[in-house]
Each structure stands twice: as structure tokens, then as C-alpha cells.
Amino acid sequence: MTADSAPDVLVRPGECHVWTARAVSVSPDRLRLLDDRERRVYESLLRPGERALYLTAHALLRLVLGEALGRDPAGLVFAAGPHGKPYLEDAPVEFSLSHSGERVAVALTSGTPVGVDVERVTRPAELPLPVLSEEERVAFDRVPGPERAAAFTAYWVRKEAVLKATGEGLRVDPARLTVSAPDRPARLIGWRGRNDVQPHRTVRLYDLDAGEDYRGAVALLGGGAHRIVRRTVSSVRC
Missing domain, CATH: 3.90.470.20 (4'-phosphopantetheinyl transferase domain)
Structure with missing residues (x-):
């Protein structure tokens, strides 16, 4: 460079x-x-x-x-x-x-303001499902077993990208955020505990192609x- x-x-x-x-x-x-x-x-x-x-x-x-x-x-x-x-x-x-x-x-x-997150898809014995909101859990429960680790990782990178963009990080419980299902275009749907649906400013959320066995997302605040x-x-x- x-x-x-x-x-x-x-x-x-x-x-x-x-x-x-x-x-x-x-x-x-x-x-x-x-x-x-x-x-x-x-x-x-x-x-x-x-x-x-x-x-x-x-x-x-x-x-x-x-x-x-x-x-x-x-x-x-x-x-x-x-x-x-x-x-x-x-x-x-x-x-x-x-x-x-x-x-x-x-x-x-x-x-x-921008936040990016990339995570490798791992298959632990037990996924930390409490980080999902109630709405996300309903959609996640319909995911076939072999696809659950990748689906969970997609939820996770979208949430963390948003929290990194706002600068709050994991000081906020990820379960307060609801993002779209992994098979849908990336979108922040809601944020429990906020006065409005979107935090501070409009959140634009995008999926990233991070390579095989990885999931990625980027979030931007405000503007178009x-x-x-x-x-x-x-x-x-x-």
C-alpha cells in the first residue's frame, strides 16, 4: 500500500x-x-x-x-x-x-459511523441462544440442525456490527436487538428498551461475503x- x-x-x-x-x-x-x-x-x-x-x-x-x-x-x-x-x-x-x-x-x-464484524462458523456442543431475541428464537427454531451453527453466526455478526457502529459493543445485551432472519436481507428490525425502533440514527445493515465457513456484516449509522x-x-x- x-x-x-x-x-x-x-x-x-x-x-x-x-x-x-x-x-x-x-x-x-x-x-x-x-x-x-x-x-x-x-x-x-x-x-x-x-x-x-x-x-x-x-x-x-x-x-x-x-x-x-x-x-x-x-x-x-x-x-x-x-x-x-x-x-x-x-x-x-x-x-x-x-x-x-x-x-x-x-x-x-x-x-x-461504521461497525464491521466477521466470525468463523464453529459448531460447539451448545450454542449461546440467550443472545437471540424472542422473535429471532422463533425463526431460529425452524432452522434444520446442520444449518444452525451458520444461522446463529449470521445473527451474531449482524448484531455485533450494529453495536460496534454505535460504539456500545457488548455492554448492551445482544438479545435486546432483533435482526432479520439469516435467509433474509440484513436489517435491524427492533431494539428493545429504546425510545424508537432504531438507535440514535437510521441503521443500515449489510451482509459481507467473508469466505467459506465465515459470516460477516457491516453496519452504518445515519444517511442513505x-x-x-x-x-x-x-x-x-x-
Whole structure:
């Protein structure tokens, strides 16, 4: 990636760009992109796969932002919002980061609050069904057994994308949100406990093709529909 593109050229209003990458063997020299806190987190991870995933995710985020802003990726300084959502104080961009299994996703907009989530479909002995709302449970109970893990994951990424966009994260019980069934276009249907159906501003919710055995979603707050621009990164080069 280069660092010579202005943000209004890279991501235009009404667009949301989503980069996805696979975390494979990543050279430790990419650590030069990270700040001291990020390096400490990296060093605390014991498994090579966990280290590769973390380094790929945070290096990709910095490279994407550096290219958008025409700045040195290693020099970016992140601040945290009231609920811990990271942001850049001196940049008119919004972004979100997610990683799971061997997949990384970074979403970037020109000032529209955004949340992205990607999750690997796993098949535990028991799914954490209490995170589903009553309406979602009714639809989920009709899903055939072999398809239940993927369906549950689709519910989960849609909910988490919304909560990441608002900045509240899992401080909010996901069961308070109701999203559309996995076989329907992604949509936030309701939010129990809010004064209105949608939180704060209109929520636009989109599914992402995150690869085989993965599910992904991106949520945007306010304004009209966005064009989702998918960018696949084969390797994180510095």
C-alpha cells in the first residue's frame, strides 16, 4: 500500500470500503507499524496463529488509514470513545476492525459511523441462544440442525456490527436487538428498551461475503444507503 491518496479519493461519501485479509505467516518486521500498547498485546499472545491474526489485523488497519490520510501508518495515534471504540481525533474518517479464525476485516467510511464484524462458523456442543431475541428464537427454531451453527453466526455478526457502529459493543445485551432472519436481507428490525425502533440514527445493515465457513456484516449509522466496496488483500505488505 502507498500513502499518497487523500481520503475523499479513496472513500467517497456514500461509500463504505471493506478490506478483508487472511492471517497467515506475517513477518515480525511488521511490528514496526504498531505502537507500544499494540506490541505489548502482540507479545502477550502465545500461539503463532493468534499472533499472526493480531498483527495482520492491526497492521492492515494502519496501512488502510495511512493510505486514506496520506500519513505514516506507524505515526497514527488512536483515542478511545466513551465505550472504548477507537478513533483518530484529527481525521475525518470512521473505521472498524474485526478478526476471527484466519480472517481479518477493516471497514472505512468518510465520516459515517461504521461497525464491521466477521466470525468463523464453529459448531460447539451448545450454542449461546440467550443472545437471540424472542422473535429471532422463533425463526431460529425452524432452522434444520446442520444449518444452525451458520444461522446463529449470521445473527451474531449482524448484531455485533450494529453495536460496534454505535460504539456500545457488548455492554448492551445482544438479545435486546432483533435482526432479520439469516435467509433474509440484513436489517435491524427492533431494539428493545429504546425510545424508537432504531438507535440514535437510521441503521443500515449489510451482509459481507467473508469466505467459506465465515459470516460477516457491516453496519452504518445515519444517511442513505451506502455502496459497499469490497477489497481483498492477499498479503499485508509494508
